[in-house]
Amino acid sequence: MTAVVRRVIRMGIVEILAGCGSRRHRGRSATLRWCDLFGCVNDNGGKRGRLVKGGPMVRIASAWIVLAGFAVAQAQVNVQPGLSGRGARAPQAELEAPPLKDEDYCTVEGVVVDARTQAPIRKAAVVLVGVGEANRGGAGGISDASGRFVIGRVPPGRYQISLQRNGYASNSGRAGAAGNPASLTLSPGEHLKGLVLRMTPAAVISGRVVDEDGEPVAWARVTAMQYRYLRGKRQLVPAGGATTDDRGEYRIFGLAPGRYWVSAAWTDREMGLRPLVRARTPDRIAYPDIYYPGALEPEQAAPVPVRAGEERGGIDFRLWPAQAVTLSGRLVQPGSERTVRGVMMMIAPRTRLDFVGPVSRRFAQVDPSTGRFTLTNVRPGSHVLTAVYRDGENTLYARQEIEVGASDIEGIELVLAPGITVQGRVEIDKGGADLVKLDEMRVLLQAEDQEAPFFGMSDGRVKADGSFELRNLSPGRYTIRLARLPEGSYLKSARLGDQEVLASGLMLTSSGGFLTLMVSPFGGQVDGTVLDAEKKPAAGATVVLVPEENKRHREDLFFQQTTDQNGRFSFRGVPPGDYQVFAWDKVEPGAWRDPAFLERYEEDGVKLSVKGRSQELAELKLLRTEETDL
Incomplete structure (x- = not known):
């Protein structure tokens, strides 16, 4: 969800x-x-x-x-x-609960104000998004001239709050942004009043992009990025972007206060519209992506700090040409004479495949009648060519590493191979069969390989007898997840044949296998409250349940939640084991996966030992993150 x-x-x-x-x-x-x-x-x-x-x-x-x-x-x-x-889902008894009565619905009333001036904000969209498989609903309202809003007929449950308004930074996905509660918990029939939601004026980054002669570059892509922790690594992730106009000028708006790393990339306006990508210049040069104030690699770039409501101008770029070559070849589909329409193909530097920003990958077109492709203005270095082709219900993949030097490379053959099929069965731990409805579940395989986001996630619906099938998988390592588990349940084990793969990940080569997943409905529960320095409940705090040190390589053992309007949190379906629980006022998403970050707060965490079916209680003090952690 x-x-x-x-x-x-x-x-x-x-x-x-x-x-x-x-x-x-x-x-x-x-x-x-x-x-x-x-x-x-x-x-x-x-x-x-x-x-x-x-x-x-x-x-x-x-x-x-x-x-x-x-x-x-x-x-x-x-x-x-x-x-x-x-993907928690309530136990079967709760799934079959009768419809809500009119008196069970809730009402949420409040006001939206400017975080700096406390002035009311009109026309702000306040949206409540249901949390959990048992609460997939949503509700919303628009603030009036006095900043007030009323949201009626809200089903009881837990909700995330999203605020949207032109000229203000969205709070979406940012726990406790501007001092707001990031979530609400509503009891049946509750009428919540007096909720104050604060919005921070958005910042702007603007500037100009020119070429080596000082001429304006139109259609250049400028991206503002921030560091976030993805797949356990601290990476730059796009937060906003803009395209330059005919004067080479750009303006990125709607940014939250913070530090941004800004890049500029030359783009061909006609990219994707030509039958074949052709060389832009006859002298075989390319304009490499550049990072402010003039670095070729993001690690060498300098951040651009912006305050709430600030318009930071003068973030200018000069693009310089560099040596480039052309790659050409064709896609081959063995045993088929059919044309390959709709192929997605990209090239990326091998050392930058895990970089999420849009500047690290380039897409190419493939001639559908011949399968031939041409990639121009490719810089020397180590690259990876990848392609995916969907032929009806089947998906074919191709991947090839290639070293690019000072000369053009011709005759490249990318061979499309069929995807891998994995069959399996979901089993229920002893004594829990009556608590789990198998055909509500979905098996998810998330590729861990660096180019995985290009191919996406594979999922399979579980049938009533527990069987499932996952098709069209590319070779690589996968993390196994189960969605729509009953609340309080967890994935206990995963075996490919006789090999346990839950902790290590599922490695697929050229063939699949039989995958057996064991679900236990007897997970533990951790409930608690976060208190600030004045011993008052802290709304919007980020609470993280962290496994013991020798298990911190397992992403599935980390739990995160933001406290509701009463400073409360609740984790369910926690696998048995030893944990520490922390609560921060503000923290980069995923920072807790960084051992160096956790080490600074290790002594402040509350230690817990979770057992099957146990309920652990914790009262946490709100931790203030250091400026260097943000």
């Missing part, structure tokens, strides 16, 4: 809620949305629709959005009790 929430918020949550009504996407807007990229999931059976069709530019844009949004979604696997990787 959280993966859905984060992507929905990134694409404009108000527009989404007003959008898909399932029948041909009622209320459809011109913006690419969830339904466009990932298929429509409607209320009539929840079946996935077809992936959006369109020209090469649509597919390229979709791929980039998937790449950025998907990588960010990876940053936090266990964000709420039973979410995302655990």
Whole structure:
């Protein structure tokens, strides 16, 4: 669910809620949305629709959005009790609970104000997004001229709060942003009043891009990025972007206060629209991506700090040409004479494959009649060519590492190979069969390989007898997840044949195998409250449950949640073991996966020993992060 929430918020949550009504996407807007990229999931059976069709530019844009949004979604696997990787669902008895009575619905009333001036903000969208598989609903309202809003008929449960308003930074995905509670817990029939939500004026970064002669560069892509922890690594992730106009000028708006690393990249305006990508210049030069104030690598770049409401101008770039070559070849589909229409193909520096920013990858087109491709203006170095081709229900993959020198390379052959199929079965731990409904689950395999975001996530629905099938997998290592588990359950083990692979990851080569997943409905529970320095409940704090040191390589054993309006948190479905629990006022998402970061706060964590079916209680003090940690 959280993966859905984060992507929905990134694409404009108000527009989404007003959008898909399932029948041909009622209320459809011109913006690419969830339904466009990932298929429509409607209320009539929840079946996935077809992936959006369109020209090469649509597919390229979709791929980039998937790449950025998907990588960010990876940053936090266990964000709420039973979410995302655990996808909690209430026990079967709760699943069959009767419909809510009118008196069970809740009301939320409050005011939206400017965080700096405390002045009321009108026309702010306040959206409540249900948390957990047992609460997939949502509700929202718009503030009036006095900043007040009323949201009625809200089902009881836990919700994340999203605030959107032009000229202000969105709080989406930022726990406790501007001192707000990031979530709410509503009891049946509760009428919550007096909620004060603060919005921070957005910052702007602007400047100009010119070439080596001082001429303006139009259509250059400028990206503002921030460091986030993804897949356990601290990486630059896009936070905003803009394209230069005919004067070479750009303006990136809607930024939250903070430090940004800004890059500029030359782009061909006609990229994706030509039958074949052709050389831009006859003298074989390329304009490498550049990072402010003039570095060729992000590690050498300097941050651009911005304050709330600040317009930071003068962040200028000069693009310099560098030696480049052309790569050409063809895609081969063994045993088939069919044309290869709709192939997605990219090239990326091998050392930068794990970089999430849009400047590290370039997409190419493939001539559908011949399978031939041409990549121009490629800089020397180590690169990886990858391609994916969907042929009906089957997906073919190709991958080849290539060393680029000072000369053109011709005759490259990328051989498309069929995806791998993995069959398996979900089993229930002894004594728990009556607590689990197998056909509610989905098996998710998340590729750990660096180019994985290009290919996405594979998932398979579990049948009533526990069997499942995962198709069209590319070779590589995968992390195993189960979505829509009953609340309080966890994935206990995963075996490929006789080999345990839950902790080490599932490694697929040229063949699949039989995967057996063991689910235990007897996970532990950790509840508690976070108190600030004045012993008052701290709303919007980030609470993280961290496993013992020798298990910290396992992402599935980390749990994260933000405290509700009463400073409370609750983790369910926690595998038995030893943990520490921390609460921070503000922290980069995923920073707790960094051993150096955790070491600074090791003595401040509360130690817990979680057993099956146990409930552990903890009262936490709010930790203030150092400025160097942000």
